[in-house]
Amino acid sequence: GQSLEQPSEVTAVEGAIVQINCTYQTSGFYGLSWYQQHDGGAPTFLSYNALDGLEETGRFSSFLSRSDSYGYLLLQELQMKDSASYFCAVRDRGNTPLVFGKGTRLSVIA
Amino acid sequence: EAQVTQNPRYLITVTGKKLTVTCSQNMNHEYMSWYRQDPGLGLRQIYYSMNVEVTDKGDVPEGYKVSRKEKRNFPLILESPSPNQTSLYFCASSYSSGGNQPQHFGDGTRLSIL
Numbered sequence: 196g197q198s199l200e201q202p203s204e205v206t207a208v209e210g211a212i213v214q215i216n217c218t219y220q221t222s223g224f225y226g227l228s229w230y231q232q233h234d235g236g237a238p239t240f241l242s243y244n245a246l247d248g249l250e251e252t253g254r255f256s257s258f259l260s261r262s263d264s265y266g267y268l269l270l271q272e273l274q275m276k277d278s279a280s281y282f283c284a285v286r287d288r289g290n291t292p293l294v295f296g297k298g299t300r301l302s303v304i305a
Numbered sequence: 306e307a308q309v310t311q312n313p314r315y316l317i318t319v320t321g322k323k324l325t326v327t328c329s330q331n332m333n334h335e336y337m338s339w340y341r342q343d344p345g346l347g348l349r350q351i352y353y354s355m356n357v358e359v360t361d362k363g364d365v366p367e368g369y370k371v372s373r374k375e376k377r378n379f380p381l382i383l384e385s386p387s388p389n390q391t392s393l394y395f396c397a398s399s400y401s402s403g404g405n406q407p408q409h410f411g412d413g414t415r416l417s418i419l
Contacts, residue, residue: 203345226405237395238348240407282347286402292338292363293408297347 197221197287199296206302207273215268215299217283225286227259227266228293233279241268241281270301278303307332311396311411318386319419326381326414328396336399336406337379338363339371341392342413348395354379355402386418 199219207213217227226245230238244250244259244266256269270277280298287294309330318324330337338353340363350363354373368390370382379398383390394414399406 225403228407230408237410237412238397238408239410243405243407245405291402292350292353292361294350294364295340295348297345 197285197294199283199285199294201281201283201296201299203297204300204302206304207270209273209275209303209305211273212269212271213273213301215270215281215283215301217266217268217296219264219266219283219285219296221264221285221287223287224261224264225288225291227257228284229257229268230282230284230295231279232282232298238282273303275303275305277301307409309396309398309409309411311394311414313414314412315415317417317419320387321385324383324386324416326383326394326396326416328379328381328411329377330379330396330398330409331377332398332400332409333376334398334400334409335376336402336408337373338397338408339369339379339381340395340397341365341390342395343392351381351394353402383416386416388418391416391418 201217229241232238242257259266282298284295339351340348352371354360396411397408399408
């Protein structure tokens, strides 16, 4: 089976940079995804990493190290609207369910 | 507008009264799935479907049924709901089950079973 570990809560100041880590254990590996969920809302897709390295999309970046079974989501120039829960998710091979971590609740404070 | 539509959004019902939560997507996606979300437990998959007439159990299938008679629809059926099925439910779809395919989620259905 698969398991994912990520911090339950993170607090950061508006304008700062925050990193949300995710470690995973899977029998295989078919990529690491990140989703954002605001309170009362649905999860929305942020990024996907299949290969080692950093993927940048605007203020958000996602990193993957397959040898360390580790990834992170980096949020820069934090804004109040970034306060949300962030989930990492993995699939251990094709045509299998996506498994989500328990989520990290990010609170951005002034 | 591309979307996943769930109904109802909210439901309060009683133990044992069969209910169905509908899910429909208009993106011609092959892959659909149901999740439940509970505080501290994240998103847990109930059932998923790779295509029409193909369904498989996820991590927490007990007490639920699904069907996939048409590509666009993937209803979740609780034959005899119990209080431990009180939860927030999300339907999701994606073009395929490939890892790089983002899942599109519905707005959620909050079920309370008394």
